[in-house]
Amino acid sequence: MRELLIAPQIDSFETFAEFAAGFSVGAEDLILTNEYIYDPIMKKENLDCHYIFQEKYGAGEPTDVMVDAILEEMNSIGCTRVIAIGGGTIIDIAKILVLEGAQNVDVLYDQAELKKEKKLMIIPTTCGTGSEVTNISIINRTRKGTKMGLTSSSMYADHAVLIPEFLQTLPYYVFATSSIDALIHAVESYLSPGCTAYTEMYSTAAMEAILKGYCRIAREGQDARFEDSRSYLAASNYAGIAFGNAGCAVVHAMSYALGAKYHVPHGESNYQFFTSVLRKYQKKKPQGKIQALDVLLGQIIEEGGCPDGVRGSDGIGTLENLLGVILERKPMSAYGAVPEDVPAFAESTVMNQQRLLKNSYVELSREDIQSLYQDSLEG
Ligand SMILES: [Fe+2]
Numbered sequence: 113m114r115e116l117l118i119a120p121q122i123d124s125f126e127t128f129a130e131f132a133a134g135f136s137v138g139a140e141d142l143i144l145t146n147e148y149i150y151d152p153i154m155k156k157e158n159l160d161c162h163y164i165f166q167e168k169y170g171a172g173e174p175t176d177v178m179v180d181a182i183l184e185e186m187n188s189i190g191c192t193r194v195i196a197i198g199g200g201t202i203i204d205i206a207k208i209l210v211l212e213g214a215q216n217v218d219v220l221y222d223q224a225e226l227k228k229e230k231k232l233m234i235i236p237t238t239c240g241t242g243s244e245v246t247n248i249s250i251i252n253r254t255r256k257g258t259k260m261g262l263t264s265s266s267m268y269a270d271h272a273v274l275i276p277e278f279l280q281t282l283p284y285y286v287f288a289t290s291s292i293d294a295l296i297h298a299v300e301s302y303l304s305p306g307c308t309a310y311t312e313m314y315s316t317a318a319m320e321a322i323l324k325g326y327c328r329i330a331r332e333g334q335d336a337r338f339e340d341s342r343s344y345l346a347a348s349n350y351a352g353i354a355f356g357n358a359g360c361a362v363v364h365a366m367s368y369a370l371g372a373k374y375h376v377p378h379g380e381s382n383y384q385f386f387t388s389v390l391r392k393y394q395k396k397k398p399q400g401k402i403q404a405l406d407v408l409l410g411q412i413i414e415e416g417g418c419p420d421g422v423r424g425s426d427g428i429g430t431l432e433n434l435l436g437v438i439l440e441r442k443p444m445s446a447y448g449a450v451p452e453d454v455p456a457f458a459e460s461t462v463m464n465q466q467r468l469l470k471n472s473y474v475e476l477s478r479e480d481i482q483s484l485y486q487d488s489l490e491g
Contacts, residue, residue: 116310118353119268120234120245124342127277128153128197135233135271137161142191144182144206145198149237152281154197162189166202172375173259174204175252176217183214193231196269197278199290200241200378203234207249207267217251221262228266237278239344240290240379242297242352244272259372261467274349276341284334288439289379291344295322296382297351301358303393303401303473314354320412321347323434327416330437361472362389365465366484369457374447383441387432388484394428397474444488454489458482 125131137143141161145154150163164185169178186194186209196206211220212229220226234244247267252259279287298318301311325340325347337344363385371381393402410427413434422437424430435441444453458481461469469476476484 113308114357115308116353116357118245119247119265120270120272122245122272122274122349124274126275128275129157131235131273131275132157132159137195140192141195142186142189142193142209143195143197144202144209145196146202149198149278149281153277161195162191166198166205172201173252174201174250175254176256177254179205179208179217179251180215183209183216187215191230193233195233195235197235197237199236199238199286200243203236203241203243204249204251206232206234207247207269208251208262211264211266217253218255221253221260226262226264226266232267232269233271233273234269235273235275235278236345236348238282238286238290239279239341239348240293242294242348242355244269245349245352246356259368272349274342274345276345279341279345280338284337285439287337287344289377289383291322291325291348291379292383292386292435292439293379294318294344294348294351296363296379296386297355297360298322298347299386299390299405300360300363300471301351301354302405304358304361304471305473306358306471307354307401308358311354311358314350315358316408318347318351318354319408321350323409323412323431324416326434326438327413327419327422330419330422330434331417359468359471361468362476362481365461365468366457366481368465369453369460370444370447370449373453373457374449376447380439383435383439384444384488385484387428387435388487390428392476392480392484393473396476396480400473402473443490444485445490449489451489454482454485457485 138160143163147165169181194206194209196202210228210230210232212227236244248261248263250261298315302315321343328336363382366385367381370376406427409431413430422433424433461481462478
């Protein structure tokens with residue numbers, strides 16, 4: 113059994129300018145980013161490198177059409193190193209750009225073996241995906257009508273670089289949804305049958321950093337997050353290492369159907385099912401690691417200076433109350449979901465998400481999953 117794999121070297125810098133100097137960023141480099149990240153932080157450095165702004169090729173999640181157009185522009189420029197600076201979309205696209213013979217997404221998906229021909233550096237600008245340390249890229253293949261993950265050891269970054277400066281311009285909503293996503297990565301990998309003593313250390317450290325940060329926000333207000341930027345970034349990275357090895361599970365599996373149909377952002381869609389899945393686990397298999405998790409969550413929040421009114425009847429209850437302070441959880445119907453979606457989402461989850469369902473703490477039946485969707489519809 114593999115205990116732990118961390119493929120990229122992990123580096124950190126306080127600022128983008130220090131990173132650019134440290135890695136001699138110049139004419140051979142392509143930076144894939146968004147203009148709203150470039151303007152406040154990168155523009156003033158006047159670097160001699162190439163920039164591509166992803167939004168020029170479409171909004172939202174990465175599609176085959178978007179990636180093919182970016183590949184065409186990149187191939188007309190020529191570069192030896194790709195530097196991804198952004199959230200999940202930017203990172204997923206960059207993992208494809210560095211592959212040998214990358215001209216067209218469809219060709220890469222059909223290729224038996226993928227090789228890397230460019231260096232890849234990934235700088236996350238949210239505190240959630242953990243994608244800087246994983247080797248999967250999820251592309252919406254619009255020409256095939258499906259969303260598919262492409263995975264290869266060639267898609268690991270050479271360097272994952274953590275720069276807290278990028279978090280200083282992150283809007284509160286993106287901070288909240290992305291850090292909740294990271295917390296869910298930590299919890300799902302902690303409970304996964306694939307959890308090892310090594311991945312558990314990363315899961316636990318991520319939970320500690322995020323929940324203690326949340327306690328501070330609950331006491332001092334939303335701006336308190338800026339004091340802990342470095343800590344959130346590290347936590348997201350730890351959680352990425354944990355789930356990259358031990359896997360995510362039912363929360364992620366269930367969130368895809370809602371996210372895909374009603375365009376609910378990934379972290380918010382996961383949040384929808386987070387504590388209700390934990391309660392379902394507790395009900396189905398009360399004796400087991402869920403007990404340790406419940407105690408751990410309560411302890412961390414207590415040590416973090418549990419704010420008034422947050423303490424619940426147990427650790428999971430306290431977590432739910434604390435999360436409610438960070439971001440309001442809406443019922444599924446608030447995103448447009450209707451009763452007919454409940455059986456359809458359950459069907460889609462069971463049919464398409466076995467990759468994630470196999471990491472469940474306890475096996476959930478289709479009826480269990482359907483009842484979780486039903487409870488979320490108005491609750
Ligand atoms: Fe996630």
